[in-house]
Amino acid sequence: MEHRHLGRSGLLVSVVTYGNWLTHGESVAREAALSCVRAALEAGITTFDTADVYARGAAEELLGEALRGVRRESVEIATKVCLPVGDGPNDRGLSRKHVIESCHASLRRLGTDYVDLYQAHRYDDRTPLAETLLAFEDLVRQGKVRYLGVSEWTAAQIRSALDVADQLGIRNRIVSNQPQYNMLWRVVEPEVVPLCVREGIGQIAFQPLAQGVLTGKYRPGEAPPPGSRATSAGRAPTFIRRVLGEPLLERVQRLRPVADQAGLSMAQLAVAWTLHRPGVSTALIGASRPEQVTENVGAAGVRLDDEVLRRVDETLGDLVETDRTKTARMMAVKPDWAG
Known part of the structure; x- marks a missing residue:
């Protein structure tokens, strides 16, 4: 397993991170969840990502x-x-x-005295940035948090946080951003990634498989395969159906010979592609079965040549989303906190 620095911080993370959104405590049974974590550890994964909101805390507990x-x-x-x-x-x-109370609750559920990375899951435009950043700083000083990050913030929001931190003399600055990022969804490339590269903020790219679509298991004209995320329990089917569509599925199938040329499975190609992007420190995968973990870890250390990258772009063509405004429109927390 390869490790990279998280941005310009001293923290090393495995290039494949194991996450449990929509799985632990929701669509995956307890024993299967425990087996997936064991498989991750055996494969050399050392970095694990979760959130207080996942399965109403059950994901952290598991x-x-x-x-x-x-x-x-x-x-x-x-x-x-x-x-x-x-x-x-x-x-x-x-x-x-909420930041301090939620941190304490997460530590209890995780059964640990500290977390290595504490992330603002979305931007909160109802709370002054100074209040949030000072609360995070206190948790770091108390030894309950080692590093700070954000998730799905726009470039302008990240820039504001860095500026406010400088004005307040806060030494523990943001070191990571966790955006949705894959072959199909590249909205962070125009603004977010360039800013983060300049400021030493590493990307923790989630959904490198686009909800499993980039594995090729969803085929045009066919029902989703049994046991896939689209047929599982919980909220997973709702999320996956948002990205299923015949034109997309047909185009994704054309990636199969590209993966074959590189000697990879389609899942490995997708994860390796994400890890190849500038500023990415780690790709975050989920799994419902241990063998999925093992397969995805096969992307660690893979180097894709220019020909493979060119063929990916040519194959997906106009289905690639790069509209920078969609980070703000689709990911900002709504006033009623829905979604």
Whole structure:
């Protein structure tokens, strides 16, 4: 397993991160979830990502259970705060109250004294940035958080956070951003990635497989295969159906000979492509079965030549989304905190 620095920080992360959105505590049974984490550890993955909102806290609990007995210093645990975790007026957002209370709750569920990376899950335009950043700074000083990150923030929002941190003399600046990023969804490339590269902020790219679409298992004109995310329990089918469409599925199938040329499975090609992009520190994968973890880890250390990259772009063509405004339009937290 290859490791990279998270941005310009000193923290090393495995180039493949194991995450449990839509799986642990929701669509994957407990024993299967524990087996996937064991497979990740056996494959050399040391970085694990979750969030307080995933499965209403059950995802953090399962990850904590799966890592019990593992030497704490040998893994990097990341979690997030912002999205609603209850019905109370302060059970959401990035206020000082919610950030600190949510951190303590996450630590209890994970069964650890600290998290290596604490991320603002979305931007909160109802709370002053200074309040949020000072709350994060206090958690770092208390030893409960090692590094700070954000997820799905626009370039302007990240720039504002860096400027406010400088004005306040905060030394623990943002070191990571976690955006959706894959062959099909590249909206962070025009503005977010260039800013982050300049400022030493690493990308933790989630959905490198585009909800499994880039594995090629969803075929045009056919029902989703049994056991796939599109047929699972929980919210997963709702998310995957947003990206299923005949023209897209037909185009993705044309990537199969490209993967064959590179000696990779389609899943490995997709993960390797993401890891090849500038500024990406790690690609975040999920899994419902241990063999999926093992396959995806096969992308670690793969080098794609220019011909393969060219064929990917030519094959996907106008289906690639690069509209920079969609980061803001689709990912900002709505006033009613829906979605």
